[in-house]
Amino acid sequence: MKIAVYRKEHFNAAHRLNNPNWTDQKNDEVFGKCNNPNWHGHNYELIVKLIGQPDPDTGYVYDMKELSDLIKKEVLVKFDHKNLNLDTEEFKQLNPTAENIAVVIYNILRPKIDSSLDMKVTLYETERNYVEYPA
């Protein structure tokens, strides 16, 4: 039977929810306070889950120190203390909802992890709102 391992990291970022194809009024109706043109921000908690067989020599499914370093190098350097809409290529054309941020982080990390391991990404936007991809 397989084992899942989880590593939790965090980053702080500003963002704005907006659909450029809509009027300001429509954006306000749909996104409310999250549409503030001057942005707002969050402490994002990011959990990366990998599923696989433990290596018989180490007892590890994946070295958590290496996973932490990988997340820092590939994700946190891009997003931590950034404005997701202005400072990142990924969200120049993509609305930075928690759903979309989780998919973007998954797509960044997936090619860096051996394909024999399943992966999931959980992203907390606040303590009360969070998402998981893939479900």
Add this chain to the structure above:
Amino acid sequence: MKIAVYRKEHFNAAHRLNNPNWTDQKNDEVFGKCNNPNWHGHNYELIVKLIGQPDPDTGYVYDMKELSDLIKKEVLVKFDHKNLNLDTEEFKQLNPTAENIAVVIYNILRPKIDSSLDMKVTLYETERNYVEYPA
């Protein structure tokens, strides 16, 4: 691939665990302190999980503000600051265990959410005891 979104809410309620078909002695043996005839209570933490495709226009699987409002209107108004055994129709005949409360909440919310979205309910009775439905 689908995405899961989660919204956490809370309510405070009194309850008593009891099977009216059993003797007092049997109820005491099975339910212990939870059978106190004068009730006791909990801070319940409720998490509603929805699974689906994000809307391409919003980037949302479901608007978390709308989900929060729905939980407040359909669940919290009924159960918050209530005695589950005395004040609610749902638990007049049903033992208000965490398992049964989670199923009742699921059955209240399920018809209010589009059937294309999968739903799960997690309910924390205490930090150390919690349930999820459906498993």
Add this chain to the structure above:
Amino acid sequence: MKIAVYRKEHFNAAHRLNNPNWTDQKNDEVFGKCNNPNWHGHNYELIVKLIGQPDPDTGYVYDMKELSDLIKKEVLVKFDHKNLNLDTEEFKQLNPTAENIAVVIYNILRPKIDSSLDMKVTLYETERNYVEYPA
């Protein structure tokens, strides 16, 4: 210089906030949902803080195992899984607000702890509402 030690315990109880000298209408205006005549309840988190000099032989200000046992014996046996208004002598005539519960617990424990040690009681009624006595 002195050191503070803290021990955290918890209990679950039902209660109702009510002033018997007031009309039902006045009680509703002041206490709102907390005035529900059928009670509601909470998971109370209780923190007892003692301040003193560490014993040179043990390095302890107070043995946390003994403090835990004392709180269980003197406080939790009385209040855990109880209706504070109906099941306890302390709140038969006293409104069980978080403030009053903290003072009652302090007054129960204070004579059981050597007077050379200062004591404070912190009581969480919910994660967002809590009290400390003495301030």
Add this chain to the structure above:
Amino acid sequence: MKIAVYRKEHFNAAHRLNNPNWTDQKNDEVFGKCNNPNWHGHNYELIVKLIGQPDPDTGYVYDMKELSDLIKKEVLVKFDHKNLNLDTEEFKQLNPTAENIAVVIYNILRPKIDSSLDMKVTLYETERNYVEYPA
């Protein structure tokens, strides 16, 4: 003896740390990533502490529902989902460090609370960095 009561609220905001009297290089050296000209953001947790005597009729030092409503009306409406530097009068000329935000919130709330009650404000910028005013 007096009792302290605490109410916890939260808000999400964007900010940038910057001293306009300094060169860009100096600002980078001192504020590092927090000086990002496009802002970043946080989930701020705000705790307001009041110290006083409980009212003998209610058993309350302060009605927590009223304190919550006051914080929402006076603080959260101003700061939640805002860019502190751009959207608020308070931080147009004042660097929005956690220290300064806590002082500003204290100064907003202090005149709204009876002067017989002592007040403190605790502000969590992240789970690992927080401040308290007055100390």
Add this chain to the structure above:
Amino acid sequence: MKIAVYRKEHFNAAHRLNNPNWTDQKNDEVFGKCNNPNWHGHNYELIVKLIGQPDPDTGYVYDMKELSDLIKKEVLVKFDHKNLNLDTEEFKQLNPTAENIAVVIYNILRPKIDSSLDMKVTLYETERNYVEYPA
């Protein structure tokens, strides 16, 4: 539909990660600080999840008091306040990674729980590193 119930317990233990078939240098390269020959330690948080149908007489999938007692008797007595490498039979020949500890705990508890119930074990080694078995 089935329901999952969860019970959380904790234990404190010392351990060392080491592969006796490797050189000291190889062990240092792979396990880093976790290879300290004098051990280090953790507060482990253990969550046992059971999935099944609620008993119609009790409304319980499993009595949480009985599950807590079972975990204490079968797991905590063995591992709490112990050196996993020196004090336990299970880890004399097995590297006590979080993955292996979770599998060992699963294998201890699985035969004690009716086979009609599915079981999973989640083990937090730190707040940021945790594992789940089976995945």
Add this chain to the structure above:
Amino acid sequence: MKIAVYRKEHFNAAHRLNNPNWTDQKNDEVFGKCNNPNWHGHNYELIVKLIGQPDPDTGYVYDMKELSDLIKKEVLVKFDHKNLNLDTEEFKQLNPTAENIAVVIYNILRPKIDSSLDMKVTLYETERNYVEYPA
């Protein structure tokens, strides 16, 4: 008025509570499971609090990045992933109770911080047992 700033860090260590001037029986009676001769361990959470005036140029009482780096360099390098009794000079002759660990950490950090700032150290041994020095 002064402001307090807090920085939270963590480390994992093994320890044993023991008084070498006592018999084994006396040590067992007083320290119980914590006297295990093969050690056990904890995830320690360390909070350093500094009290002072914010610098008018930065708005900082103390740069939290610098405080974090200082704690890592002076405290975590010594204690993280170590056996406190065997690997550290500080606890070769001193019983590593939470009280004594907090005092040792205070004495390490106090000379490194400007004396115009007051300092306190809070140390969590478990979520339920913690200490503060000076009180």
